[in-house]
Amino acid sequence: DSGVTQTPKHLITATGQRVTLRCSPRSGDLSVYWYQQSLDQGLQFLIHYYNGEERAKGNILERFSAQQFPDLHSELNLSSLELGDSALYFCASSAFIGQGSGYTFGSGTRLTVV
Amino acid sequence: DQQVKQNSPSLSVQEGRISILNCDYTNSMFDYFLWYKKYPAEGPTFLISISSIKDKNEDGRFTVFLNKSAKHLSLHIVPSQPGDSAVYFCAASSGSARQLTFGSGTQLTVLP
Numbered sequence: 001d002s003g004v005t006q007t008p009k010h011l012i013t014a015t016g017q018r019v020t021l022r023c024s025p026r027s028g029d030l031s032v033y034w035y036q037q038s039l040d041q042g043l044q045f046l047i048h049y050y051n052g053e054e055r056a057k058g059n060i061l062e063r064f065s066a067q068q069f070p071d072l073h074s075e076l077n078l079s080s081l082e083l084g085d086s087a088l089y090f091c092a093s094s095a096f097i098g099q100g101s102g103y104t105f106g107s108g109t110r111l112t113v114v
Numbered sequence: 115d116q117q118v119k120q121n122s123p124s125l126s127v128q129e130g131r132i133s134i135l136n137c138d139y140t141n142s143m144f145d146y147f148l149w150y151k152k153y154p155a156e157g158p159t160f161l162i163s164i165s166s167i168k169d170k171n172e173d174g175r176f177t178v179f180l181n182k183s184a185k186h187l188s189l190h191i192v193p194s195q196p197g198d199s200a201v202y203f204c205a206a207s208s209g210s211a212r213q214l215t216f217g218s219g220t221q222l223t224v225l226p
Contacts (some may be wrong), residue, residue, distance in 0.1 A: 042216040056213050101146045105157030
């Protein structure tokens, strides 16, 4: 157990629907990062929050949004889902921005859009 | 535009031999490089890192080499063990936000 909790582990939904993925960071970590891993691809950076504030955006679609709450958990909202949104979505946390040893990842949410 | 590239999708090595995983990058602003290991149904786990001010970092059986002029890094695993079989991602970071840019991964299989 890495200490980063992602729920749900699996999600199957239809095109056009909206889903919410949840991430609880490791205790004490202020930074939360979201990544998407599509089939045979590396992890694509989506968005970074630090202590409730958005710090950086990557290749995140306008249909996707995220937020980090006062208790530091984060949610990634995916709307108007398309078949191509099927992927593994990982959340990672770190204590600070720039922590040298990298992030601690959760085990991911596998989203299947049918 | 892939800024971090792992050109070998897979690598098979005999147990006890050396595994060498390679990674190339294009962004000269990257100043910190990491390797992650990923088993099926788990998230990536941090393995080893190196700062751009160094050219080598060693941790037990794992050594990372950085060649800044060639924009190339490699991970050496000696000796390789069957438990090392996993997908290995290299990653790089720069700037104040420190988000990581990942390569597409290399599936390492260590044969008994």
